[in-house]
Amino acid sequence: MEPVHRETIVVGLAAVMGGMTAFMLVVGVVVSPFFFLLSVPFGGATYVMWQHATGRLVFDRARTRTAGRVRSGSGNPGFDRERRAERNRKRARQSNGTTAGVGVSETTRPSKREAFRTLEIEPNASPDTIRRAYRRRVKESHPDTDTGSREEFKRVNRAYERLREE
Numbered sequence: 001m002e003p004v005h006r007e008t009i010v011v012g013l014a015a016v017m018g019g020m021t022a023f024m025l026v027v028g029v030v031v032s033p034f035f036f037l038l039s040v041p042f043g044g045a046t047y048v049m050w051q052h053a054t055g056r057l058v059f060d061r062a063r064t065r066t067a068g069r070v071r072s073g074s075g076n077p078g079f080d081r082e083r084r085a086e087r088n089r090k091r092a093r094q095s096n097g098t099t100a101g102v103g104v105s106e107t108t109r110p111s112k113r114e115a116f117r118t119l120e121i122e123p124n125a126s127p128d129t130i131r132r133a134y135r136r137r138v139k140e141s142h143p144d145t146d147t148g149s150r151e152e153f154k155r156v157n158r159a160y161e162r163l164r165e166e
Helices: 006-030 034-053 077-095 112-119 127-141 150-164
Strands: 064-066 069-071
Touching: 006 034, 112 127, 112 150, 127 150
Parallel strands: none
Antiparallel strands: 064 069
C-alpha cells in the first residue's frame, strides 16, 4: 500500500467539510435557521483546509520532540541541514582531530601527486580548476549517493585540503 500525501488527505477533508457545509445550508433553509449558524464553523474549516492544501496557507512547522528524537516537519530541508551540520560539529568535537580513533598524521596526508590523481586533474591545474574538480568529485563520492563511499569521500577531502594549502 502506497503512502498517502498529506495534501491529498487535506483536500479530501476539505471536500467532506464543504459537503457538510452545503448540506447544513440546505437544512437551514428547509428545517431551521439554527443550521445556518452551525454551518459557519464548517465553512471556515473548509476554507482554511483548502487554502492549506493548495499551498496558499503554510503553517510554521514547529520542531517537536517525540520519543527522544528530534523531528522536523515533513519536507523541511532547512531544519534537516541544520541538524546534520550540528551533528557533524558534535562529531568533530568528539573526535578532537582524529579519524576512527587514529590521530591524523603526516603519513595520512596525500602527496601533491596523489592529491591531483585523486581529484583527476593535471598537476599544473589552476586553483579554479582544482575547486571545480573537488566539487565534482565530492558529488560523485558522497556517502549519501548510490555510488559514493565514506572512504573515497574522505580521500577527496584530504586531497583538496592538501592542494588548497599551496
